[in-house]
Amino acid sequence: MRVDISQLFGQKGKSIPLDLCIDINDTEGYPDIVGFKEPVKIKGNLTNIDDVIVLDADAETTVDIACSRCLTPVSVKLNFKLYEMFNKTGSIDEEIEAITEDSIDLYPYVRNEIFENLPMKVICSEDCKGLCPVCGTNFNEGECSCDTTYINPKFDSLRALFNVDEEV
Structure with a gap:
């Protein structure tokens, strides 16, 4: 999911509201994930702060994860923050992502945050x-x-x- 940010360049303080859904279908490297019940809902803003584009958003989705004991799918609600910084000129600050285009692909950032926020172990019930x-x-x-x-x-x-x- 690419978001056009060309209108933010050169306009410090300008903001673009985000209210979108992204389908995540790549679970490679995470065998416990059975599937996604719904697209990831994202609400927030992209803001130009001193020529750094800041993504600040809340996201939520529901993921089916295999029970660690019996492998039965268990629905888990995930709520997480998306906070990323982008700069078109390149930066020596490692927290600011260099971009070369007038748009940002949110998919890899959303996917990464989902996998960072997955619970270590899911159990379908305490009696499993x-x-x-x-x-x-x-x-x-x-x-x-x-x-x-x-x-x-x-x-x-x-x-x-x-x-x-x-x-x-």
């Missing part, structure tokens, strides 16, 4: 039982007949050192 590590059955929906007394084979030689019948 998770998945069977052997067959993948969702324990919230039923049981399976797998042997869950799995012992890591790396510890077999250690177990051989101890005889179960002996007292220590």
Whole structure:
């Protein structure tokens, strides 16, 4: 989503209101995201402050994220701030993004903020039982007949050192 900012150049203090929606469809690198329930709604302003274009906006969306235990999709509402600074002349300040065109593509900034604001772990409920590590059955929906007394084979030689019948 490109926003034309040509009318802001050379007019300090001028502002453009933003009220738009952006569809985010790229979840590469974030396998827990199942999908977006709605476009990202953005409300705010682009303002020329001393020849620096400042994006200051609030954004919100709803994302379906896989439960960390059972992989069931869970809807999570995200609210976040967008605050970016742009300068056409280039700047040595690393917080100010250099731009070469009369428009700004908001998509990468919105996408980045979404992924920075995702919760570390999402659980569908506190009682979630998770998945069977052997067959993948969702324990919230039923049981399976797998042997869950799995012992890591790396510890077999250690177990051989101890005889179960002996007292220590």
